[in-house]
Amino acid sequence: xxxxxxRIPLAxxxxxxxxxxxxxxAHAQYFGRNKVQYKEFKFEVIKTEHFDVYxxxxxxxxxxxxxxxxxxxxxxxxxxxxxQLRTRQPLVLYASHPDFEQTNVVGGMIGEGTGGVTEGxxxxxxxxxxxxxxETDHVLGHELVHAFQYDISAQRAAAGGGSGAGIEALPLxxxxxxxxxxSIGPVDPHTAMWLRDATRKExxxxxxxxxxxxxxxxx
Numbered sequence: 265x266x267x268x269x270x271r272i273p274l275a276x277x278x279x280x281x282x283x284x285x286x287x288x289x290a291h292a293q294y295f296g297r298n299k300v301q302y303k304e305f306k307f308e309v310i311k312t313e314h315f316d317v318y319x320x321x322x323x324x325x326x327x328x329x330x331x332x333x334x335x336x337x338x339x340x341x342x343x344x345x346x347x348q349l350r351t352r353q354p355l356v357l358y359a360s361h362p363d364f365e366q367t368n369v370v371g372g373m374i375g376e377g378t379g380g381v382t383e384g385x386x387x388x389x390x391x392x393x394x395x396x397x398x399e400t401d402h403v404l405g406h407e408l409v410h411a412f413q414y415d416i417s418a419q420r421a422a423a424g425g426g427s428g429a430g431i432e433a434l435p436l437x438x439x440x441x442x443x444x445x446x447s448i449g450p451v452d453p454h455t456a457m458w459l460r461d462a463t464r465k466e467x468x469x470x471x472x473x474x475x476x477x478x479x480x481x482x483x
Contacts, residue, residue, distance in 0.1 A: 322359040364392035382410035405447035437474040
């Protein structure tokens with residue numbers, strides 16, 4: 265996806281946040297429109313086999329744990345995709361969501377419901393530590409699927425002489441649906457509830473309906 269956003273739990277519409285948060289004209293800067301950066305983050309880095317994990321002092325103990333979680337996801341996803349990322353994967357961690365909202369890794373405002381971002385230019389994954397390890401693991405897995413999607417699509421576009429379209433050519437429901445499916449697994453009570461309800465009400469969409477914008481792309 266162009267710039268991938270993730271909500272906790274089971275993300276929602278945050279993928280659109282970057283596009284919706286366009287800059288206001290200089291003469292009309294309303295309160296709350298600017299990204300306030302009131303803390304200075306002194307980042308350090310832990311290097312694992314495949315990741316550069318950026319962290320600051322408040323999350324020192326959690327950074328090594330996140331690195332191990334990321335390596336487990338890398339092993340799973342590289343096997344599923346039969347692909348190795350061509351360069352080391354940056355992972356930028358924040359200790360809390362208010363800290364995460366101040367990030368300058370990506371532009372635009374970050375809402376309270378956004379649980380993580382994967383930006384396309386340098387394939388950086390950025391996320392705050394969640395309330396539980398399970399939530400952090402889920403979001404981390406989801407965003408790393410996007411990192412693989414970016415890398416695979418860019419490699420194939422380059423193999424086509426640069427004329428082939430990258431991830432932008434893929435439908436949003438496929439990009440986000442794949443990330444969600446691989447990060448929560450094939451059995452999920454919340455998703456099962458949605459499917460049962462849609463089936464009983466005979467509102468389960470056809471594949472061609474999914475690009476209409478009426479359906480939740482993550483589901």
